[in-house]
Amino acid sequence: xxxxxxxxxxxxxxxxxxxxxxxxxxxxxxxTMFWYxxxxxxxxxxxxxxxxxxxxxxxxxxxxxxxxxNHASLTLSTLTVTSAHPEDSSFYICSARYGTGNSPLHFGNxxxxxxx
Amino acid sequence: AQTVTQSQPEMSVQEAxxxxxxxxYDTSESNxxxxxxxxxxxxxxxxxxxxxxxxQQNATENRFSVNFQKAAKSFSLKISDSQLGDTAMYFCAYxxxxxxxxxxxxxxxxxxx
Numbered sequence: 249x250x251x252x253x254x255x256x257x258x259x260x261x262x263x264x265x266x267x268x269x270x271x272x273x274x275x276x277x278x279x280t281m282f283w284y285x286x287x288x289x290x291x292x293x294x295x296x297x298x299x300x301x302x303x304x305x306x307x308x309x310x311x312x313x314x315x316x317x318n319h320a321s322l323t324l325s326t327l328t329v330t331s332a333h334p335e336d337s338s339f340y341i342c343s344a345r346y347g348t349g350n351s352p353l354h355f356g357n358x359x360x361x362x363x364x
Numbered sequence: 365a366q367t368v369t370q371s372q373p374e375m376s377v378q379e380a381x382x383x384x385x386x387x388x389y390d391t392s393e394s395n396x397x398x399x400x401x402x403x404x405x406x407x408x409x410x411x412x413x414x415x416x417x418x419x420q421q422n423a424t425e426n427r428f429s430v431n432f433q434k435a436a437k438s439f440s441l442k443i444s445d446s447q448l449g450d451t452a453m454y455f456c457a458y459x460x461x462x463x464x465x466x467x468x469x470x471x472x473x474x475x476x477x
Contacts, residue, residue: 286407291467294466343465345463353411
């Protein structure tokens with residue numbers, strides 16, 4: 249079946265540094281990937297839609313200069329948290345669609361980011 | 365904007381029993397998809413079941429079935445013969461023309477031995 253790999257699974261960084269999270273579709277091409285953020289015991293909130301070869305579309309309230317998204321190829325999207333602060337600590341999950349628009353999303357395993 | 369509401373934050377059930385998780389949604393679209401996702405402690409999102417709004421027949425997947433009431437905008441999930449491995453957070457989700465998934469707040473299900 250369709251597999252989405254996310255790396256790293258957890259990361260600890262210091263305030264002010266940047267962290268890059270990778271999302272790869274292992275056995276299919278994904279023209280669109282989605283990035284979600286999940287706070288403890290809460291739901292997934294869509295941050296942005298990543299489109300291969302074009303700029304990402306950010307949801308309202310998400311700082312595009314802080315959360316840089318690059319969809320360099322049909323199998324890779326990256327999320328870079330720039331100048332991280334403790335409030336950026338969260339669980340970040342990517343997803344990709346295998347097939348057409350009515351196909352279900354497949355999710356990565358998520359990345360737990362802790363900013364100290 | 366579409367919204368998804370899961371009013372029950374938490375439920376528990378005994379192993380082998382049946383449990384129903386409720387979900388309502390609000391939309392003005394006529395064509396859309398509804399999903400139930402499961403998130404166990406590993407935090408991996410797992411698709412449980414999917415329903416196309418244009419289909420009147422309720423979707424079923426082994427022990428999982430839905431009661432889709434389009435007019436009432438209700439989409440409940442029934443888990444039969446509950447198993448310990450069903451313990452997880454369950455999220456109801458909506459996907460319309462924008463192809464974005466909108467999630468409900470989730471419900472924590474605990475299956476007790």
